[in-house]
Every structure is written in structure tokens, then in C-alpha cells.
Amino acid sequence: MKLKIALLAGDGIGPEVTQEAVNVLNAVAASGGHTFEYVPLLIGGAAIDAHGTPLPDETLQATLACDAALLGAVGDNKFNKLAPSERPEAGLLKIRSELGGFANLRPAVAYKALADNSPLRPEITEGADIMFVRELLGGLYFGQPRQWDKQTGRAHNTMVYTQEEVERVARIAFDIAAKRPKRKLTSVDKANVLECSQMWRFVVDQVAKDYPTVTVEHQLVDSMAIHLMNRPRDFDVVLTENLFGDILSDESGVITGSLGMLPSATLGGKVNLYEPVHGSAPDIAGQGKANPIGAILTAAMVLRFSANLEREAKIIEDAVVKVLEAGYRTSDIARGDIAGQTKVSTMEMGRLVLDRV
């Protein structure tokens, strides 16, 4: 198996966690006789510094020529004064849209070993296993028109979806739900207020007819924000529009215990895009404090969805569980008050996972 992977390490802790993900991928390649080639490219603040733009054309073209794109994180406080369209995040949004992947898969899983790291009680999180399917190319993120008119003082953004956009992401979510043991899909909207959501709900109900084995429910986004905390085990696949998914999948990070643990994969476009859910965390960048597990689990998703190496993906995921069960913790998941834990750096954590792969 040959795979050419665009490495978009980005800003802050992006480069250090991406390095650990690459180390793990290399180990899989070496032991399985696969060839993974990496193409390091600039994006985000790093690209602004070098080329004055958060997504240089070279980065985009080179990524389009790859089989998969592995991104670290983008964003730095020093660009806060720029308009949204010029910030590091604009580079991320542009590459998302150019690569064309519309279904962002974000698992939120409770690990037994991390039960003490969640602000939620262990009896609430135990066994929780949710797959968010967040629509990634529509809604307020990309909607036109959008403007802050400094003359009139009026600012606006547009939340927009077409039925086709809802249908294609719903199909991916139903496909996933149909293969999971619980076979349940919860679609999130604000249909009591928004026309966008009313259409969303209608289309989801249409698509549902093709998946008779999947149980469907609709939840309003405000209620869902509570239910996810009160009874996370009741959810299986959760389908949302772009911004609702941004908020709810981050919120559900508390089920796992740290954003630093969460991977994501974006499917459906020309090139699949893989990124950990955490941000660039500039305050801890370069100090060996970042948790590489989000990036490493993201690498597992690369193997699963871009290389069809399901067994190898599972091996990485199991290795992460073993390292956690052995008590190793980066600072985001360390708890000084609990015995039997060993605090480790980004590189040490990477190495520990590697040893078990």
C-alpha cells in the first residue's frame, strides 16, 4: 500500500503533535510493508508569516495531489486583529472547502482509564460512545452574503443549506449508524425557529426512509446541549449542521475528559482531511506539554478511511488505551491527586504509544 500524505502541521502545538502522529504512521508502514510519503506544507499563521496568506496556492495544489491530508492546528492570538477572511482560520476553512469533504466525523468516547478526568460523574459517562457527523461546508461558515459594514455599524452572516447538501451528509451519517450496534441517529436542529432547520429535518426524514433499520430522532440544539451531559449513553450517531456540530462536539469533549484526546476525519471530497479537534493552544506550544493522542488517533482514522487498514487503525486505538491504562498522562489529562499516574511529555507519550503498536 502506497499513500502520499500532505502534512499541514500549522501553528502552535500543531507541528509537535503531528510529528508524533507521523512516527506512529511510520511504524505501521515499516511493519506492514507500506510506503507512506509525506509532503510538508504551510498553512495558517505559519503560511501568513512566510507568504502573507493563510493558504498559499502551492499548499492547495500540492494537497490536491495527495491521497490524504493530515492537519495539526491553525490559529495564533497575534492575528486576532485581522478580519475573519484574513486570519489563519481562513486558511483552514478554505482548504476544507477546496478539498470538498463535507462529512466531519468526530468520535466522543469515554475511556475507562480517564473516567476521573471528566467533570461528569463516572456513572454518567461510562460506556458512552458517540459519533458526531458534522456537516463541514455549509451554514454560517461559508454563507454569502457576509459583512461587517463599518459605515452603518451593521454586521451579518448567512446560514444557508441546499437540500442536496443536507441529503449527502445525512446519507453518510445513516450509513455509519446502520453499521453500529445501536443503530440510532439523532439529528440536531433548531426547527422551531429556523427555516434552515425545518428543511434540514424534512430532508433527514426523507433519507431515513432508505434506512429502515436505523432509529431516528430529532432534537433541538438547546435541549441536545443538556441531554449530551445528562445521558450521553443514549446517543449513537449525532448528525448536525456546521456550527451546531462545532459547539456540541466540543462540549462532548468533556465525556472523554480532554479535547487533546479527540480525532476527526472529513470525508466525501476529493481528498480526505484529517485533523485533531483541539486547537493550536499557543500558550503551551513548544513546551512538550501538548497531548499527541488526538493527532495519533487522527492518524488511525487516516489508516481506516484512506488506506483501508482497519486492523492497523484498531492496533493504534488499542495502544492508546493501553498507555492510558498504564497510567501515563500528558498534562491536560494528568491529575496530581490520583496515585499511579506518570506525567509525560508530548514526545514521551508518542513513544509510549509507538512501543505498543
Next chain:
Amino acid sequence: MKLKIALLAGDGIGPEVTQEAVNVLNAVAASGGHTFEYVPLLIGGAAIDAHGTPLPDETLQATLACDAALLGAVGDNKFNKLAPSERPEAGLLKIRSELGGFANLRPAVAYKALADNSPLRPEITEGADIMFVRELLGGLYFGQPRQWDKQTGRAHNTMVYTQEEVERVARIAFDIAAKRPKRKLTSVDKANVLECSQMWRFVVDQVAKDYPTVTVEHQLVDSMAIHLMNRPRDFDVVLTENLFGDILSDESGVITGSLGMLPSATLGGKVNLYEPVHGSAPDIAGQGKANPIGAILTAAMVLRFSANLEREAKIIEDAVVKVLEAGYRTSDIARGDIAGQTKVSTMEMGRLVLDRV
């Protein structure tokens, strides 16, 4: 003191919880020599059933002639097929906009007696005391244009704010923060993506200059959804646009333990509007299962903000704490596995609070 109060009991559990709030108000009136007059009016599904519209003109005009409006809840599943503009919720949105109150105050407080009711660990919630100030008349709720075009399959809504709209709600939030012990204001936005949010952040920073004693921080809505669960005690006044406030204030209901406990007051317009945060809960309506405490605490806010009876408001709030500490629980906050609790009905709970007022 004379007060004329529009009673908009609405749908589902609205009438039963509103009745308990009125009983408590009457007790305060009787013991303090005040005269509270009530004007019962139809809204929501009840108004659609009687008059074919969720906000009859008579209701609106009569409410505008009152000193305060006390709302129960609106919404019923039987109207789910209607367009957002014809549903019970449209009556709520219309009366909000006609009354003109733009600052929706939603306290989220951790009660010691309810610590076991939260999915969050007691050491996380203990002492949490947040005041959400949710902008209530702008954003996606009211933005034009909005449409689901069934010919093209395209649906859109508009998120829109003017600088004046942000400034006026920010001033109310800062005024409140300046009077609280922590003097901290957290403004929530999605400024890394939305022009609306970029303007929001700019205006909040401008207003902040007039409040040098208040510490200001900005949080992205996705991060805030986590922080509220991980460290609720770190927040004091939380200022948000309309939809972000809808989601985050509901989410923060888990800090208290039940939505049924949460009151709200909407200030800044012609007539202040008071409504518990919970919805109409049609599944338990008319069974005596609803928790009237949200409505009763809302009545306390009527006394505080529309009658300037701060002492009386405090008496009601203290009475609620005493009833909870004595172990009385409606079904939403009852835990069968904890000794010393007595399960009570809506009316019994109302009576228990009344006895202590």
C-alpha cells in the same frame, strides 16, 4: 405598590406552573399590602386553537397595557408540521419583539441541596453562580431575509446585529457585572469565523472602557461550551448573542440539575417579560409532575425588576432553598436512590414554598 401583570400561561405545563407562581405573588401582596392584578391572556398553541394565531392582537395590546408579563411556556408537538412563522413559538418570538426587551437574564446557580442532581461532580459545581445575559431580539431569530424555497431546495436564515444592539445589551451586562462580587464579564462569540462576532467583540471592548472595575474576557462559543462544564465557578456574568445564549444557558442547566429550576427576566423594553427557561413539556402536562420552582423564581424576578421589592424577591428565593434542603422534590429533581427525599406534586411544591414565604 400596585402591579398589573399579564398572565400568558400558554401551553403544556405552562398553566400549572404559572398558577403556583401567582399563588406566591399573592402571598407577598397580602402580607405587604400590595395590589397585584392579573390579566389572563392567550398565547402559543392555546391561542392558535382559539383564534388561529399564536399571538392574537388582543393579547399583545392587553400585555402592552400591563406593568409586567409573566409567561408559562409555549409549544406543542401537534404543530410540528407548521412553518416556523405559524407555530406556537412564533407567538413567543413576536411578543418578545413587540415588548422590546433585549436583555434576557438567566441565572444558573448551583444549589447545595441539589448537588446530587447534576451530572457534574459536586466539586465542579459547588458555589457556581453564573448570570447569563442573552441578547434576545437579534441574530438568527429575527434576521431577514429568511426562507425555505421549496422550488430550489435552498433554505437560509440571516444572523444580523447592529452595533447599537450589541452596545445596549453589553451595557446591561456590564452594569450587572459591576455590582456582583467577582466583577467579571465573559463575552461569547465566534469571532474567528463570523463577521457578526468580530463586530460583537469590538463593541464589547469599546463598552468595557466605561467599566474599569470589571474584568473582561472573550471566549469562542465552542470553547465556552467546554469551559462551562469543566470550571463553571470561573464565570460570573456571561454575555452572548441570541442563539449562543439559547444553547449555553440550557447547557448550564446541568449546573443546577434541572431546567425546571431556572427562571428568566427580559429587561430593556416597554414591558418586562418574565419566563421560566423550561419549555411546555407536553408529555407531562396536567399530571402534577411539573416543577413550579422555575416559575416561582421567575415571580421573584418580577418583584425584583418590576416592583423594586428586592427583600420580597430574596424571601422567595430563600424559601425555595429551604424547601429543597428539607428534601422535597418534584419528579424532575427526585432521586429514588437517595434517602431523606419526599416526592411531591406541582401543587404540593408550590404550597411548600408558600408556607415558607
